[in-house]
Amino acid sequence: MNEYDLLVIGSGPSGQRAAVAAVKRGKRVALIEMRDVVGGVCINTGTIPSKTMREAVLHLSGYNYRSVYGMNYRVKEKITMADLAFRVQHVIKTEVDVTEAQLSRNGVEVLTGIASFEDPTHVRVTSSRGASVYAAENILIAVGTKPAASAKVPINGRTIIDSDQILDLPELPKTLIVVGGGVIGVEYTCMFSALGVRVTLIEKRPKLLEFADQEIVEALSYHLRDTRVTMRTGEEVESVEEMPDGSVVANLESKKRISGNALLYAVGRQGNVSELNLPAAGIEADSRGRIPVDKDFRTKQAHIYAVGDVIGFPSLASVSMEQGRIAVARMFNDESVHTNPSVYPYGIYTIPEISFIGKTEEQLTDEDVPYEVGVAYYREIARGQIRGDTTGRLKLIFHRQNKQLLGVHIIGEGAAELVHIGQAVMTLGGTVDYFIETVFNYPTLAECYKAAAFNGINRLSRFE
Ligand SMILES: Cc1cc2nc3c(=O)[nH]c(=O)nc-3n(C[C@H](O)[C@H](O)[C@H](O)COP(=O)(O)OP(=O)(O)OC[C@H]3O[C@@H](n4cnc5c(N)ncnc54)[C@H](O)[C@@H]3O)c2cc1C
Numbered sequence: 001m002n003e004y005d006l007l008v009i010g011s012g013p014s015g016q017r018a019a020v021a022a023v024k025r026g027k028r029v030a031l032i033e034m035r036d037v038v039g040g041v042c043i044n045t046g047t048i049p050s051k052t053m054r055e056a057v058l059h060l061s062g063y064n065y066r067s068v069y070g071m072n073y074r075v076k077e078k079i080t081m082a083d084l085a086f087r088v089q090h091v092i093k094t095e096v097d098v099t100e101a102q103l104s105r106n107g108v109e110v111l112t113g114i115a116s117f118e119d120p121t122h123v124r125v126t127s128s129r130g131a132s133v134y135a136a137e138n139i140l141i142a143v144g145t146k147p148a149a150s151a152k153v154p155i156n157g158r159t160i161i162d163s164d165q166i167l168d169l170p171e172l173p174k175t176l177i178v179v180g181g182g183v184i185g186v187e188y189t190c191m192f193s194a195l196g197v198r199v200t201l202i203e204k205r206p207k208l209l210e211f212a213d214q215e216i217v218e219a220l221s222y223h224l225r226d227t228r229v230t231m232r233t234g235e236e237v238e239s240v241e242e243m244p245d246g247s248v249v250a251n252l253e254s255k256k257r258i259s260g261n262a263l264l265y266a267v268g269r270q271g272n273v274s275e276l277n278l279p280a281a282g283i284e285a286d287s288r289g290r291i292p293v294d295k296d297f298r299t300k301q302a303h304i305y306a307v308g309d310v311i312g313f314p315s316l317a318s319v320s321m322e323q324g325r326i327a328v329a330r331m332f333n334d335e336s337v338h339t340n341p342s343v344y345p346y347g348i349y350t351i352p353e354i355s356f357i358g359k360t361e362e363q364l365t366d367e368d369v370p371y372e373v374g375v376a377y378y379r380e381i382a383r384g385q386i387r388g389d390t391t392g393r394l395k396l397i398f399h400r401q402n403k404q405l406l407g408v409h410i411i412g413e414g415a416a417e418l419v420h421i422g423q424a425v426m427t428l429g430g431t432v433d434y435f436i437e438t439v440f441n442y443p444t445l446a447e448c449y450k451a452a453a454f455n456g457i458n459r460l461s462r463f464e
């Protein structure tokens with residue numbers, strides 16, 4: 001009874017997707033989860049809570065309508081952490097229910113407890129009710145990550161928190177220090193500054209979000225400064241102290257000291273491998289708990305696969321699900337299932353939102369690819385005026401000779417949805433002419449594609 005075709009460890013997006021995909025292939029599958037609820041970091045502490053909190057912030061602060069009704073426009077005057085938590089808890093509960101129903105409808109057995117390897121084909125599951133050992137032909141490690149910690153940063157869950165503890169903040173602080181200008185740090189900086197919190201963002205690299213197109217990052221930096229965020233790039237936090245008056249101080253390597261009412265420590269994440277007893281399976285993780293895999297997500301052991309955040313970059317819920325789907329196809333010898341990482345999108349839920357696909361101008365310059373750009377500004381599009389977003393922009397990058405679309409970079413309302421139009425064109429090998437020859441609904445933000453294409457083609461025509 002305790003034998004399966006596939007044992008999945010972890011119920012985040014990669015584990016869930018893999019478990020259901022294997023059942024659809026007629027396999028007997030169990031999914032092991034150590035929390036009381038399924039959904040992983042994605043539903044319980046990361047993606048869903050942060051995106052719901054952002055929506056609550058935008059709604060309650062009236063942020064999107066300030067350009068129309070004035071800077072003092074608010075939907076609710078005194079916004080509390082309880083207001084934000086209320087909406088977040090509602091969405092978490094619904095998403096957990098949906099996921100549980102999906103797993104049970106498909107016949108995935110969920111085992112609650114901590115998984116650890118006995119040997120390469122047996123996994124022990126330990127819970128408060130005792131321990132059982134399960135055998136499987138294939139095992140998928142989908143254990144995700146936890147926030148990186150430092151002995152010099154005394155996380156206390158009240159004034160010094162990591163990104164899993166945002167909703168534990170007892171009240172909105174007047175001032176907040178955010179350590180780490182990665183996606184997590186920047187997204188929360190935007191949310192808190194939209195609520196009127198004075199945020200200091202400290203990032204050790206010279207630039208924020210180095211993987212994004214720098215013109216877009218500069219536009220975001222303008223917005224951050226405009227909402228009174230103090231940015232300290234090129235500065236590293238060495239230690240953090242709680243002061244007797246309850247405030248917090250970040251000590252920088254440069255000997256500066258920065259004080260605030262609270263501090264969010266978001267300097268990256270660490271693979272959840274400590275409970276797994278990986279040596280018993282003959283597998284090793286690196287110093288950040290990441291498990292090495294080949295292109296088919298196989299570890300050193302041919303029947304053990306790893307997917308999702310525990311294998312490292314890009315650590316996105318969207319990509320984690322896709323990795324789960326591909327790994328399952330390969331473990332059951334199906335080579336007919338394909339994926340194309342060059343058209344995986346990025347959605348960064350800053351305020352304003354950023355989304356992109358394909359190459360950045362910096363990458364194309366390094367690769368000596370002859371390209372041209374076309375830009376459309378939301379303020380020139382009727383829907384931009386109607387929505388009250390007059391600062392958004394959409395940039396197309398295309399090949400100068402064959403006009404093939406090479407990249408789409410958007411900052412502004414709806415960016416993460418809009419990018420998928422460009423994704424479809426890129427996936428099908430289309431050119432910017434597609435946007436010129438296509439009729440878009442009016443008035444929509446999608447019209448930005450047409451305006452940007454005309455702009456780019458006009459630039460090209462100067463050389464004819
Ligand atoms: C604040 C934040 C915001 C984010 N926003 C976005 C976003 O907007 N878009 C996006 O695409 N991605 C986002 N991400 C990233 C996204 O959440 C992750 O990429 C995704 O959750 C990874 O999925 P996973 O399946 O690898 O693992 P996880 O979701 O981390 O789930 C792993 C599960 O494994 C369980 N587990 C671990 N060890 C064991 C064990 N030994 N036994 C049993 N169970 C175990 C854990 O309890 C957990 O439930 C965000 C992340 C954070 C932290």
Ligand SMILES: NC(=O)c1ccc[n+]([C@@H]2O[C@H](COP(=O)([O-])OP(=O)(O)OC[C@H]3O[C@@H](n4cnc5c(N)ncnc54)[C@H](O)[C@@H]3O)[C@@H](O)[C@H]2O)c1
Nearest residue numbers: 180181182183184185203204236237266267268315347348
């Ligand atoms: N919208 C999204 O897709 C989304 C949102 C949130 C998180 N995520 C995922 O979660 C993962 C983790 O995000 P993250 O932001 O924690 O990690 P990260 O690794 O992306 O960023 C951490 C940042 O902290 C900086 N840093 C490290 N130590 C520092 C120090 N002592 N002082 C100052 N700065 C320091 C690093 O230079 C880095 O820029 C990411 O890989 C991301 O893909 C995705």
